[in-house]
Amino acid sequence: MSSYAVTGSASGIGAAVTRRLRAAGHAVIEVDLHDADILADLGTPEGPSAAAAEVLERSGGVLDGAVLAAGIGPSPGPDRPRKIAQINQLGTVQLLTALRPALAASGDARAVVFGSNSASVTPGVPRRVIRALRAGEIDRAVRTLRLFGPVAPNIAYAASKIAVTDWARRAAVTPAWAGAGIRLNVLAPGPVRTPLLDEELANPAAARAFRAFPIPVGGVGDPGHLADWVMMMLSPAAAFLCGSVVVVDGGSEAWLRAGEWPRPVALRQVPRYLLRYRAFSRSSSTRSP
Numbered sequence: 001m002s003s004y005a006v007t008g009s010a011s012g013i014g015a016a017v018t019r020r021l022r023a024a025g026h027a028v029i030e031v032d033l034h035d036a037d038i039l040a041d042l043g044t045p046e047g048p049s050a051a052a053a054e055v056l057e058r059s060g061g062v063l064d065g066a067v068l069a070a071g072i073g074p075s076p077g078p079d080r081p082r083k084i085a086q087i088n089q090l091g092t093v094q095l096l097t098a099l100r101p102a103l104a105a106s107g108d109a110r111a112v113v114f115g116s117n118s119a120s121v122t123p124g125v126p127r128r129v130i131r132a133l134r135a136g137e138i139d140r141a142v143r144t145l146r147l148f149g150p151v152a153p154n155i156a157y158a159a160s161k162i163a164v165t166d167w168a169r170r171a172a173v174t175p176a177w178a179g180a181g182i183r184l185n186v187l188a189p190g191p192v193r194t195p196l197l198d199e200e201l202a203n204p205a206a207a208r209a210f211r212a213f214p215i216p217v218g219g220v221g222d223p224g225h226l227a228d229w230v231m232m233m234l235s236p237a238a239a240f241l242c243g244s245v246v247v248v249d250g251g252s253e254a255w256l257r258a259g260e261w262p263r264p265v266a267l268r269q270v271p272r273y274l275l276r277y278r279a280f281s282r283s284s285s286t287r288s289p
């Protein structure tokens with residue numbers, strides 16, 4: 001029996017993951033605003049550290065995995081961009097960082113952070129917002145987001161997912177994570193039928209935009225589909241998965257972004273790339289593993 005912490009366990013994908021883990025005989029410590037072992041608001045400055053302290057106590061300081069599924073969507077609402085950034089990015093990073101020693105204590109642990117395909121398919125997310133979020137300067141990010149008027153929550157949502165994905169990829173490859181036997185990866189769902197999506201589509205403008213959104217497989221996902229991928233990312237099969245973004249979205253991202261990955265270069269740019277490659281090879285040969 002292994003021991004896991006799951007945030008956002010009361011609903012949608014987090015609830016489906018919790019059910020899968022319990023059915024497989026594992027111990028799960030649930031963290032959510034409601035209906036959970038640990039009640040915590042991960043969108044407040046003190047919420048993540050208080051929740052982490054309780055998880056550490058209940059787990060005895062050793063965790064085999066953590067699934068960070070708590071999040072809110074881009075629905076309209078007062079101060080929504082700030083809440084989106086606080087919960088989806090800052091709260092997630094703070095909680096997972098505080099749980100790192102318990103994951104390291106297991107010696108072979110997994111962490112799954114929830115991104116979104118919104119991070120790669122939303123046009124017009126300003127670099128200035130991402131930089132501010134990365135630096136933890138929410139006020140600065142929110143000031144810029146105000147320029148976007150009614151779509152500010154959408155831009156904030158994409159920005160929060162870009163920032164949390166960026167953090168996870170950078171952290172995943174460091175000695176503190178990869179070197180401590182923790183495989184940290186990002187799951188990036190497309191539209192999945194959960195209360196988060198229902199709330200978003202209750203907004204007529206969002207529902208209109210959604211009707212034009214391509215989902216090549218023909219419909220939205222089910223929380224169980226995503227839970228299956230989380231189970232894979234928690235399994236021994238993920239021993240060689242590190243800092244990856246696993247996009248599970250029915251083909252939307254491929255439809256919108258095909259041809260952009262890997263980014264091809266024009267022939268005249270090759271000399272510049274050779275120079276960079278040589279510099280990279282030199283620096284990697286002096287870098288410790």
Ligand SMILES: NC(=O)c1ccc[n+]([C@@H]2O[C@H](COP(=O)([O-])OP(=O)(O)OC[C@H]3O[C@@H](n4cnc5c(N)ncnc54)[C@H](O)[C@@H]3O)[C@@H](O)[C@H]2O)c1
Pocket residue numbers: 007008009010011012013014031032033034040041042043044068069070071072073087088114115116117188189190191192193194195196197
């Ligand atoms: N459903 C989708 O279409 C979709 C698409 C892409 C990414 N995602 C991401 O998947 C994850 C799971 O979303 P879901 O669709 O299952 O949503 P959901 O609304 O069904 O579940 C989210 C859970 O997070 C909890 N939560 C929200 N704010 C919290 C807070 N401040 N503190 C603690 N818990 C809080 C909620 O109470 C809820 O139980 C989220 O990170 C979401 O951004 C969802």
